[in-house]
Each structure stands twice: as structure tokens, then as C-alpha cells.
Amino acid sequence: MRLSPDEMIFWQYGFFKLNATIVFSxxxxxxxxxxxxxxxxxLSMELERSRWQNLLEVVVTAIEKQIEEVGLSQPRKYLGFLGTLFLFVAMAALCTVIPGYQPPTGSLSTTxxxxxxxxxxxPLFGMEQRGLGAYLASYTKPAFIMLPFNIISEISRTLALAIRLFGNMMSGAMIIGILLSITPFIFPIVMTVLGLLTGMVQAYIFFILATVYIAAATRVRKPKPEPDAEPNP
Amino acid sequence: MLIDWFTVAAQVINFLILVWLLKRFLYKPILDAIDAREKRIAKELADADAKKAEAQQERDEFQHKNEAFEQQRAALMNKATEEAKTERLRLLDEARQAADALSAKRQETLRNDAHNLNQAISRRAQQEVFAIARKALTELAGTSLEERMGKVFIHRLRALDAPAKAGLAVALQSAQSASDPARVRSAFDLPEEQRAAIQNALNETFSAEIHVRFETAPDLVSGIELTTNGQKVAWSIADYLLSLERGVDELLKEKGKPEVKAEPKTEQSTNENRS
Known part of the structure; x- marks a missing residue:
């Protein structure tokens, strides 16, 4: 049993290889x-529009609104990055309904x-918004002694982001795989539905955490120490 | 090892490419479409507002005009009413004047009629009296009315009371001296014997020779009168006719009065009702 689609390699030439993760991505x-x-x-600029366009508009405006609610006053600037994060993770989870598909987010490399x-x-967004010095100075807040802890927290939350998503997606795929071998009927379907739900929740969590990090980094007025502990689902 | 670093790198690149692709094909066009629609809706709303304002303005204007028109109409109406009132009063005045004139005319006519009737009656009465008297005298005494008239005159002459007789005598004498003879006027030609009888009666009454000139005066109705220097002795049917005339006059007045008076009164009342 493979833990990650990385191990399914279709083609390899030295360092370069084409595994399932990249292909499914x-x-x-x-x-x-x-x-x-x-x-x-x-696209229709008129009042009448196609259902698909309506769907995309709903998705895009929902993401935009979500970003704004978190505290970013210019959601359109971050929409490309954050929206793509959400859509990629969500689409990777949604496609699990296709037999033979393995979510690329189930690979730790992807996450x-x-x-x-x-x-x-x-940090890029933070520096762009506040300037290099101000951003770097925020690591020494509230006291200089906090600098190493702030750096550790920065690294650890990135790790947490990657591992949380990987764990959830991988476990979903694993459970389905195991269940298929034990009870081939009904249960795998139920678990797939559950997996879809988990996948959507994970996509939302990944997206909202990234948004919160960016919001914290770009906040000018009240520089708050970024949250060390994140909610672990 | 769960992490394959080549895959990580590839996925980073993949992700960046996806970001670019989605920006290019998803966010930009969708957001543009939404913006365009919002702009359009805002424009339409603004247009609607502008139209509404315009409509409001037009409505105000129309209302203004309407009010002005109403006022004008009211003014015209008032003017017309005033004019009609004035005209009515004028017409009423005219009518009243016409009615007054008519009634005056009518009164005049009535008066004329009464006068004419009066005259006719007096003429007729006179004639009748003549006829009756003549017939009665002829039938009873076998003598003509003139004869009898002369006799009555003579009788009256003789029966004059003393002061009258004295006054007459003085007058006759002064007339004689002024060689202006006394006149005996009669409506008809007196026959000779009657003239003689009158002459005799005068002579006897005043015990003197009285010169008398006999004249015919048709306006004396019927009768005989003796005039001299302002004194007069007379008998004529006119005396009786006068009393008859008075009686007839009174009768006519009684008849004519209510008629003449009633008419303007009714006219007046109708005028009052109309105004």
C-alpha cells in the first residue's frame, strides 16, 4: 500500500520524474x-447570464467576501493567491469521486x-504593505526576546499547514482503500461522501489560515503576535 | 521519505502556473463582468433617479400650470359673473323703465279713455235729457222745450232775491250808461215772442227799459243766460249736466283707480323677486 501518490512513478529520468501527484495536479x-x-x-455583462457563469460568480464573490471578512481591506489583491489555494485544494478533494483518482493533496510534497x-x-505581502523594516520589526514585538519564538512559530505553522492537509487527505484515501478491501459495498461510498466533506472543510481551513496569516502580516495599526496555536481539526 | 523535493518544486511551479491561469481566465473576467454589471445597474438606477426627478419636475410644472389655469379660470368666471350681474341689472333696469313707461302710457290711455267716455256720457246724457225733457214737455204741456226754457228763465229772473236783484240792477244800469247793452245768450235762436217775453220780464223786474242784445252761443249747451258787466243770471241744462257729470266722474274714478294702481305694484314685486 502506498502512502502517497508520489510513489506511483510513470516516468523517470535521473532527478526528473513524472509521478501520479504531478499528473493528477x-x-x-x-x-x-x-x-x-x-x-x-x-461572459455576459447583462443582467441575464448562464448558470455556469452564475456559479463562478458566486464562488469568486464568496471567496472575495471571505477574505474581506477576515480583515483584508483589498480582497482583490489577494484573491489570485488565496482563491487559487482554495480552489485547487477543493477541486483536488472533489475529484476523489472519480475512480482511480488520487488527490494530489494526499501527497506531503504537494501540501x-x-x-x-x-x-x-x-512576508512578501507584509513587506509590500508595511515596508521591509516595519515588517521585520514586527518579529521583535512585543519584546526583542520574542524574536526566536516568532521565527519558530512562523516555521511551525507552515509545517502544521502542510501536515494537517496531508494527514486529512491521505487518511481519507487510506480509509477508502482499506474499506474497499474489507466491505466492498455501501461503506466506501459513505466514506467517500465523508471524504468530500472533509476535503471541503480542509480546503476552507487551508485557505482561511493563509488569509489570517497574510492579514496579520499586513495589519498596520495593531501589530499582534501571530497565533502560535492553530485549531487542529 | 514522504517528501520528494522534486515533486515539491514541481508543485510550487504548478501552483504558480495555476495562480496565473486562474487569474487570467477566472478572476479577472468574472470580476470585470460583475463590475460592469454593477456599473450598469448603478447607471440604470441613476438614470431612473434622473427620470424620476425629471418626472417630478414635470409634474410640478404641470401642477403649477394647472393652478395658474384654475386661477385664470376662476378670474374669468368671476369677471363673467360680474358682467352677467351688471348686464342683468341693466336689463332689469331697462325692463323696469320700459314697464314704467308702458304703465304710464297705459294709465294715460286709461285716463284718455275715461275722459272720452266721460265726454261721450255727458254728451249722451245731455241729448237724452234734451230728448226726455222735450218729449215730456211736448207731451205734457204741448209746448216746446225752448218755450219752457224761456219761461223757466223768466221765472228765475222774477224770483231773484233782493240783494241779487239789486246787484244786477246796478250792473245793468252801469251797462246802460256805458252804452254796452246786456246780452242774452242762448244755445238756439229765440223766437220773437220769447224774446218779447224776456224783454218784458226784464223791464218788469227792474222797472226800467233794459236794452238787451240777443246772441246765439252754441257752446252754452242748452239754456239761456243773461250777462252784464260781470253779473249773470242763467239757466241751462249744463247745470244739471254738471251734477250728472260729477256723479259719472266719481263712478269712473272708483272704477279706474284700482286698475291703474294695481299694475305698477305687481311690476314692482316681480322686480324684487328677480333681484
Whole structure:
């Protein structure tokens, strides 16, 4: 039994390899990009619009609103990054209904890559918003002695992000795999439905945590120490 | 090892590509569409507001005009009413004047009628009296009315009371001396014997020779009168006729009065009702 789709390698040339994670990621990306392209090809600016367009509008505006609610006053600036995080993770979870598919988020490599992106993006957004000095100074708040702890917290929460998503997605796939071998009927379906729910919740959590980190990093007025402990589902 | 670093790198790149793709194909067009729609809706709302304001303004204007029109109409109405009132009063005045004139005319006519009737009656009565007297005298005494009239005159002459006789005598004498003879006027030509009888009676009454000139005066109705220097002795049917005339006059007045008076009164009342 494979713990990660990374182990399913289709092609390898030295360091380069084409495993299931990358292939399924491409699949998800293809679905998202092509679907968006198809739907937005004939966008209606009028009051009447297609159902698909309506769906996309609902999704995009919901994400935008969510970002705004967390505390980012210019949601459109962060929409590309944060929205893509959510949509990728959610679509990767949704596609588990397809037989033979393995969610790329079930690979620690993928979740680590996403967490790394967040790890890099947070200081970038923070510096862009507040300036390099002000951002770096925030690590020494409330006292200089907090600097190492702040750095540790930054690293640990990135790890937590990666491992939380990986654990949840992997466990879902594992449970389904195990159940299929024990009780081939009914139960795997129930667990798949549960897995869908878990996947959506995880996508939301990943997205909202990244948003909160960015919001904390870009907040000018009241620099608060970023939360060390995160809710573990 | 669960983490494959090549895969991590690949996934980072994949993710960045996906971010770009979705930005390009999803967020931008969708947000643009939403913005455009919102702008359009805002524009439509603004348009609607503008139209509403315009409609309000037009309504106000219309209301203004309406009010002005109402006022104008009321003014015209008032004017017309005033004019009609004035005209009515004028017409009423005219009518009243016309009615007054008519009634005056009518009264005049009535008066004329009464006068004419009066005259006719007096003429007729006179004639009747003549006829009756003549017939009665002829039948009873076998003598003509004139004869009898002369006799009556003579009788009256003789029966004059003393002061009258004295006054007459003085007058006659002064007339004689002024060579202005006394005149005996009669409505008809007196026959010779009657003239003689009158002459005799005068002579006897005043015990003197009295010169008398006999004249015919048709306006004397019927009778004989002796005039001299302002004194007069007379008998004529006119005396009797006068009393008859008075009686008839009174009768006519009684008849004419209510008629003449009643008419303006009714006219007046109708005028009052109308105004």
C-alpha cells in the first residue's frame, strides 16, 4: 500500500520524474483552467447570464467576501493567491469521486509546496504593505526576546499547514482503500461522501489560515503576535 | 521519505502556473463582468433617479400650470359673473323703465279713455235729457222745450232775491250808461215772442227799459243766460249736466283707480323677486 501518490512513478529520468501527484495536479489544473476558460469565454455583462457563469460568480464573490471578512481591506489583491489555494485544494478533494483518482493533496510534497508558497507569500505581502523594516520589526514585538519564538512559530505553522492537509487527505484515501478491501459495498461510498466533506472543510481551513496569516502580516495599526496555536481539526 | 523535493518544486511551479491561469481566465473576467454589471445597474438606477426627478419636475410644472389655469379660470368666471350681474341689472333696469313707461302710457290711455267716455256720457246724457225733457214737455204741456226754457228763465229772473236783484240792477244800469247793452245768450235762436217775453220780464223786474242784445252761443249747451258787466243770471241744462257729470266722474274714478294702481305694484314685486 502506498502512502502517497508520489510513489506511483510513470516516468523517470535521473532527478526528473513524472509521478501520479504531478499528473493528477495537472489534471486538476486542466479542469480548473479549461473550465474557467470555457465558461468565461462568453461572459455576459447583462443582467441575464448562464448558470455556469452564475456559479463562478458566486464562488469568486464568496471567496472575495471571505477574505474581506477576515480583515483584508483589498480582497482583490489577494484573491489570485488565496482563491487559487482554495480552489485547487477543493477541486483536488472533489475529484476523489472519480475512480482511480488520487488527490494530489494526499501527497506531503504537494501540501509542503502549498505551505511553502504561503510561507513565502506572507512576508512578501507584509513587506509590500508595511515596508521591509516595519515588517521585520514586527518579529521583535512585543519584546526583542520574542524574536526566536516568532521565527519558530512562523516555521511551525507552515509545517502544521502542510501536515494537517496531508494527514486529512491521505487518511481519507487510506480509509477508502482499506474499506474497499474489507466491505466492498455501501461503506466506501459513505466514506467517500465523508471524504468530500472533509476535503471541503480542509480546503476552507487551508485557505482561511493563509488569509489570517497574510492579514496579520499586513495589519498596520495593531501589530499582534501571530497565533502560535492553530485549531487542529 | 514522504517528501520528494522534486515533486515539491514541481508543485510550487504548478501552483504558480495555476495562480496565473486562474487569474487570467477566472478572476479577472468574472470580476470585470460583475463590475460592469454593477456599473450598469448603478447607471440604470441613476438614470431612473434622473427620470424620476425629471418626472417630478414635470409634474410640478404641470401642477403649477394647472393652478395658474384654475386661477385664470376662476378670474374669468368671476369677471363673467360680474358682467352677467351688471348686464342683468341693466336689463332689469331697462325692463323696469320700459314697464314704467308702458304703465304710464297705459294709465294715460286709461285716463284718455275715461275722459272720452266721460265726454261721450255727458254728451249722451245731455241729448237724452234734451230728448226726455222735450218729449215730456211736448207731451205734457204741448209746448216746446225752448218755450219752457224761456219761461223757466223768466221765472228765475222774477224770483231773484233782493240783494241779487239789486246787484244786477246796478250792473245793468252801469251797462246802460256805458252804452254796452246786456246780452242774452242762448244755445238756439229765440223766437220773437220769447224774446218779447224776456224783454218784458226784464223791464218788469227792474222797472226800467233794459236794452238787451240777443246772441246765439252754441257752446252754452242748452239754456239761456243773461250777462252784464260781470253779473249773470242763467239757466241751462249744463247745470244739471254738471251734477250728472260729477256723479259719472266719481263712478269712473272708483272704477279706474284700482286698475291703474294695481299694475305698477305687481311690476314692482316681480322686480324684487328677480333681484
Amino acid at each position: 495537472w489534471g486538476v489544473m486542466l479542469v480548473l483552467a479549461v473550465g474557467s476558460k470555457l465558461i468565461t469565454r462568453r 509542503a509546496a502549498l505551505a511553502l508558497c504561503v510561507f513565502v507569500a506572507v
